[in-house]
Structure formats: structure tokens, C-alpha cells
Amino acid sequence: xxxxxxxxxxxxxxxxxxxxxxxxxxxxxxxxxxxxxxxxxxxxxxxxxxxxxxxxxxxxxxxxxxxxxxxxxxxxxxxxxxxxxxxxxxxxxxxxxxxxxxxxxxxxxxxxxxxxxxxxxxxxxxxxxxxxxxxxxxxxxxxxxxxxxxxxxxxxxxxxxxxxxxxxxxxxxxxxxxxxxxxxxxxxxxxxxxxxxxxxxxxxxxxxxxxxxxxxxxxxxxxxxxxxx
Amino acid sequence: xxxxxxxxxxxxxxxxxxxxxxxxxxxxxxxxxxxxxxxxxxxxxxxxxxxxxxxxxxxxxxxxxxxxxxxxxxxxxxxxxxxxxxxxxxxxxxxxxxxxxxxxxxxxxxxxxxxxxxxxxxxxxxxxxxxxxxxxxxxxxxxxxxxxxxxxxxxxxxxxxxxxxxxxxxxxxxxxxxxxxxxxxxxxxxxxxxxxxxxxxxxxxxxxxxxxxxxx
Numbered sequence: 001x002x003x004x005x006x007x008x009x010x011x012x013x014x015x016x017x018x019x020x021x022x023x024x025x026x027x028x029x030x031x032x033x034x035x036x037x038x039x040x041x042x043x044x045x046x047x048x049x050x051x052x053x054x055x056x057x058x059x060x061x062x063x064x065x066x067x068x069x070x071x072x073x074x075x076x077x078x079x080x081x082x083x084x085x086x087x088x089x090x091x092x093x094x095x096x097x098x099x100x101x102x103x104x105x106x107x108x109x110x111x112x113x114x115x116x117x118x119x120x121x122x123x124x125x126x127x128x129x130x131x132x133x134x135x136x137x138x139x140x141x142x143x144x145x146x147x148x149x150x151x152x153x154x155x156x157x158x159x160x161x162x163x164x165x166x167x168x169x170x171x172x173x174x175x176x177x178x179x180x181x182x183x184x185x186x187x188x189x190x191x192x193x194x195x196x197x198x199x200x201x202x203x204x205x206x207x208x209x210x211x212x213x214x215x216x217x218x219x220x221x222x223x224x225x226x227x228x229x
Numbered sequence: 230x231x232x233x234x235x236x237x238x239x240x241x242x243x244x245x246x247x248x249x250x251x252x253x254x255x256x257x258x259x260x261x262x263x264x265x266x267x268x269x270x271x272x273x274x275x276x277x278x279x280x281x282x283x284x285x286x287x288x289x290x291x292x293x294x295x296x297x298x299x300x301x302x303x304x305x306x307x308x309x310x311x312x313x314x315x316x317x318x319x320x321x322x323x324x325x326x327x328x329x330x331x332x333x334x335x336x337x338x339x340x341x342x343x344x345x346x347x348x349x350x351x352x353x354x355x356x357x358x359x360x361x362x363x364x365x366x367x368x369x370x371x372x373x374x375x376x377x378x379x380x381x382x383x384x385x386x387x388x389x390x391x392x393x394x395x396x397x398x399x400x401x402x403x404x405x406x407x408x409x410x411x412x413x414x415x416x417x418x419x420x421x422x423x424x425x426x427x428x429x430x431x432x433x434x435x436x437x438x439x440x441x442x443x444x445x
Contacts, residue, residue: 028241029241039394039396039398040399042395043395043396043434043435070393070395071438088308089309089321092321096318096319096320096321097317097319098319099311099313099319100317116285116372117284117439118282118393119282144395175420176242176244178417178420179419182420193430203434203437205437206433207433208429208430208434
């Protein structure tokens with residue numbers, strides 16, 4: 001899918017294209033609405049990624065994750081990929097003693113990892129080091145949402161996503177006006193949620209995903225002609 | 230983000246001409262004390278209900294008793310438990326309702342062994358029931374939601390939020406739902422309902438993510 005680096009100025013302009021006449025929002029409102037749209041999308045889908053190196057003491061199954069990584073996606077240790085994420089329940093079945101299990105040799109990478117909240121993960125078995133030095137892990141995960149501040153700041157996103165984000169931003173900006181405007185722009189928000197639900201398995205079971213599916217199904221069942229009614 | 234930064238976002242949505250620090254609410258429809266209190270309430274609820282931030286606790290597992298006391302600040306929701314035997318062997322504890330527990334282990338009160346299930350039910354905050362009761366002492370490892378640091382000291386002091394920035398838009402809607410539902414000149418039923426819906430949307434999404442960490 002084609003991806004483009006859009007500047008904040010371009011995004012403001014494209015947002016204005018979605019409204020005939022003078023926008024009902026200020027530049028500051030537009031920036032805030034775009035930032036909110038990006039945050040919601042990243043929270044729901046983990047779209048923006050980065051890779052960092054973190055360290056933990058040898059023999060310790062807990063690996064702290066800094067706040068710059070919102071959620072961990074993959075983990076490698078000593079150049080070897082670690083299987084995961086598994087759930088804590090799965091880890092408990094796989095290795096009931098995971099809290100205390102340690103690698104049997106220096107250099108042996110963990111076999112599995114699990115998330116334990118946003119700020120940490122656990123590995124099994126905990127690796128050992130030759131000396132007292134820490135164990136280094138390479139974490140590939142969801143990074144904090146880019147927030148555009150200066151007109152030339154850019155947002156890396158595929159074109160289809162930009163369309164979704166602008167629809168969401170217009171809906172966000174309409175909150176101040178409320179009433180009919182908030183209602184009219186609601187489909188932009190619903191499209192964002194639908195796209196998130198189609199990307200993330202966990203969301204397909206949520207109530208809002210069900211409501212969206214029902215709304216879409218109801219739309220499809222609207223009779224095509226009065227005779228069908 | 231800090232508590233003040235979040236409330237500045239709230240003010241912008243309300244067209245409340247604050248001074249950029251969330252301490253001033255010139256329209257008089259709301260006070261800064263109400264706003265900070267709403268933020269405190271919503272943050273605690275968001276973390277409690279979603280389990281977005283989890284933490285481990287370790288404490289003594291007392292022998293021959295099924296009810297184990299846990300610290301008061303443990304939120305009444307433990308997702309995952311481990312009973313560690315003195316020999317270092319760990320047994321994952323399955324979360325259970327009391328009724329299921331009784332069916333599975335009919336005589337657990339009379340037959341101390343090593344815990345296999347736990348429940349929060351019946352005993353309430355600060356107590357956790359394990360079954361069967363441990364025949365010897367050990368260690369209890371509990372994984373559950375983390376209580377956030379307070380963001381409302383009554384004076385509007387700036388304090389960092391515990392909820393990650395990515396989920397902050399939903400917290401903003403949570404605060405707006407409280408403020409717009411206030412009976413008085415600022416009351417706006419439709420927008421309050423909309424905001425509550427958006428807040429619930431965030432709760433559900435965050436909870437769905439967090440459930441994947443413990444379940445499966």
C-alpha cells in the first residue's frame with residue numbers, strides 16, 4: 001500500500017478539504033484533533049513501531065520495558081528470536097516453574113516470553129551471563145504516537161490510513177459544536193473502529209465491534225425498492 | 230502526560246478559556262477541584278477495569294489456612310497466581326468462583342494439600358482464598374492491576390498520569406462525561422452520553438488487549 005510522509009501543514013489542508021466553507025475549527029483545534037486521531041489509532045492497533053535494546057539482570061525472568069515502547073511485539077536475545085507473546089496461563093502450562101527456572105548454560109536464549117502489563121515482560125527460562133553484566137534483549141514494539149507540532153513535522157502512514165485519520169479528526173473537531181455536526185461526522189469515527197477491528201483479533205469480540213457489525217448488516221439489509229419493503 | 234495537560238485538553242473540548250494550566254475555569258460552570266477529582270476517579274476506574282497496567286506482588290503463603298490476607302492496596306482483581314513450595318516448585322493457580330471450587334475440590338477444607346485454585350469471592354477486599362489450603366508455608370505470587378499514583382492532591386499540583394498517553398483520549402472523554410453530566414448550567418445530556426460511550430469504547434478495547442496477557 002502506498003505510503004507518504006505528510007507534513008502537518010498538508011494534513012491541516014486536507015482536513016479543511018472535508019468541510020465546505022470556512023472551517024469551524026482553529027489551527028490549534030485541528031492539530032489537537034489530528035493528534036487524538038493518531039493516538040486512538042495507535043492505541044487500538046499498535047501501528048507505529050520501533051526497535052530498542054533493553055537490559056535485565058541475569059537469572060531474572062522480568063524484563064522492564066521503558067515507556068517509549070507502548071507494547072512489545074517481538075523479542076530477541078543474543079540474536080535468537082524468542083517465541084511469544086504467550087499468555088501467562090499458557091506459560092504456566094508450558095513451564096509451571098517459570099518464576100524460578102534459569103537457563104542451563106550461559107548463552108542459552110529464553111524459549112518463550114509473555115507480557116505482564118505495559119511496563120514489563122517475562123522470559124522463560126531466565127538467561128544467564130558469563131559475568132555479572134546484564135542480559136541484553138532486542139525489543140520490537142509499538143512506540144509512542146508521533147505528535148506533530150511544527151508545520152514541517154511529518155507523519156509516516158499509508159494513504160488509506162491518512163483517509164481514516166482525517167475522518168476521525170473531523171469527528172473529533174466537531175465535538176465542540178456538538179449536536180447535528182457531531183452526529184453527521186460520526187461515520188468517520190465508525191470507519192476508524194471498523195478498520196481497527198479488522199486488524200486486531202482481540203477487538204472482534206468487543207461490544208463496539210459487534211455494534212458496528214450489526215450497523216453494517218442493517219445497512220446492507222435496507223430494501224432496494226419500496227416493493228421489497 | 231501530566232494531570233494538568235490532560236485537563237487542558239478537556240478545557241479545549243469544552244471551549245473553557247483556561248490559562249493553560251487547568252487551574253482556572255473562568256466560565257464558572259465547573260471548578261478546578263471538580264475537574265481534578267473527575268480525572269482521579271476516571272484514571273483509577275480505567276486502570277482497575279481494564280487491567281492495562283499489571284504488577285507482581287510476592288508475599289508469604291500461610292500454612293493450613295485457605296484465607297490469605299493481602300495488602301489493602303491490592304485491587305480486588307488478581308488475574309494470575311502462583312503458589313511457590315519451599316522446595317522452589319511453583320504451581321500456577323487457576324482463578325475460580327467459589328461454587329466451581331467446591332465442586333472441584335469437595336473436601337478441600339479438611340484435606341490440606343497444595344493450592345491449585347484461588348478466588349476473590351466472598352472474602353472481599355484484602356483477602357484471597359486458595360484451595361486446597363497449603364499443608365506447609367511457602368510464597369504466594371500474585372499478578373494484578375496496579376493502583377495509580379494520585380493525580381489530585383486538592384491543590385492542582387502537576388503530577389504524571391499513570392494511564393499511557395495512547396489511551397489518554399479515552400480518559401479525556403471519561404472526564405468530559407462526568408463534567409457534562411453535572412446538573413446545572415453546564416449540563417449537556419447528549420454530549421455527556423456520547424462521552425460516556427467513547428470512554429466505554431476505550432475501556433473495552435484496553436481490557437481486550439490486557440485479557441490476552443493473562444488468559445489463553
